[in-house]
Amino acid sequence: xxxxTRRGRKVQRMGNEKKACRDISSLSPVAQRACRAFLRECEKxxxxxxxxxxxxxxxxxxxxxxxxxxxxxxxxxxxxxxRHTGRMAWDICKNVKGQEYADAxxxxxxxxxxxxxxxxWGGTWDTPDKPHFxxxxxxxxxxxxxxxxxxxxxxxxxxxxxxxxxxxxxxxxKIRDVAEAIGYDVTSKGNVAVLTKK
Ligand SMILES: [Zn+2]
Numbered sequence: 681x682x683x684x685t686r687r688g689r690k691v692q693r694m695g696n697e698k699k700a701c702r703d704i705s706s707l708s709p710v711a712q713r714a715c716r717a718f719l720r721e722c723e724k725x726x727x728x729x730x731x732x733x734x735x736x737x738x739x740x741x742x743x744x745x746x747x748x749x750x751x752x753x754x755x756x757x758x759x760x761x762x763r764h765t766g767r768m769a770w771d772i773c774k775n776v777k778g779q780e781y782a783d784a785x786x787x788x789x790x791x792x793x794x795x796x797x798x799x800x801w802g803g804t805w806d807t808p809d810k811p812h813f814x815x816x817x818x819x820x821x822x823x824x825x826x827x828x829x830x831x832x833x834x835x836x837x838x839x840x841x842x843x844x845x846x847x848x849x850x851x852x853x854k855i856r857d858v859a860e861a862i863g864y865d866v867t868s869k870g871n872v873a874v875l876t877k878k
Contacts, residue, residue, distance in 0.1 A: 697743040700733035700771075707734050708767040714799050714815040715770050721793045727786060730775035732811065736764035758807060769814035781811065798822055835861050 704715050715734070722729045736744075741762050748755030763769035772790065773780035787810040791801040794813055798820070802812030833842045833853065842857035855873050859866045864875040 696737065697740040700740075701735050702731050702733060704731065704734055704770070706767065707770065708817070710817055710819050711768045711770070711815050713821060714797065714819050715813075717797055717821050718790075718794060718799055718813065721797065722790060725789065725793065727789055727793075728775040729772050729790065730780075731770055732773050733764065733771040734769075735767045736762060738765050741765050763814040768816065769812060771811040772813065773811055784810075787811070796822070833858075833861060 704712055707715060715731075719729060719731075738760075741757070741760055741764065743751075744757045745760045747753040747757075764771075774783050774786045776783075787803055790813075791803045791810075794801040798815075800814050800816075802809030802814070828843050828845055830841055831844050833840050840857070840861035842861065843854045845852045855875075856866050859875050863878050865878055867874045867876070
């Protein structure tokens with residue numbers, strides 16, 4: 681029994697370098713937040729993103745580096761020092777069979793989202809790596825969705841212009857605008873809003 685367990689572990693260890701880890705939770709906490717924010721924005725824009733690799737062990741990085749150099753195959757990486765080994769990078773493809781890497785517009789759109797979020801896209805590099813995205817440890821989520829914007833609200837068939845903030849799928853509408861639209865005056869008692877029918 682002990683023998684077969686040992687052998688099993690050995691087989692698994694040898695197999696690890698050939699297998700990509702796709703688990704977002706194996707990234708550092710900051711990269712997890714960045715990756716999830718990225719996926720959320722891609723989903724909003726209807727981009728079918730599939731994560732193909734996240735954390736990469738140094739053994740696997742070395743294994744990939746050897747490809748096309750000391751081992752047969754096409755060169756797939758330029759470095760033995762990857763942000764993947766530091767748990768700060770992830771790779772994607774288009775989740776459409778046969779078009780995984782063929783759609784340049786898809787990667788450009790993902791790259792634009794990354795830029796907005798302060799995430800580095802490998803597609804902008806001198807030697808482009810379009811499926812690759814990475815962050816540094818001081819990455820912070822931009823609260824770009826928390827922008828006050830004018831929008832319309834219809835009450836009993838009548839249109840009103842109100843100011844709102846859209847955050848995580850919820851509308852936060854300025855209480856003064858809502859009150860005005862439904863015929864109330866707004867005053868305040870400390871931080872409590874007081875609405876009185878006009
Ligand atoms: Zn990568």
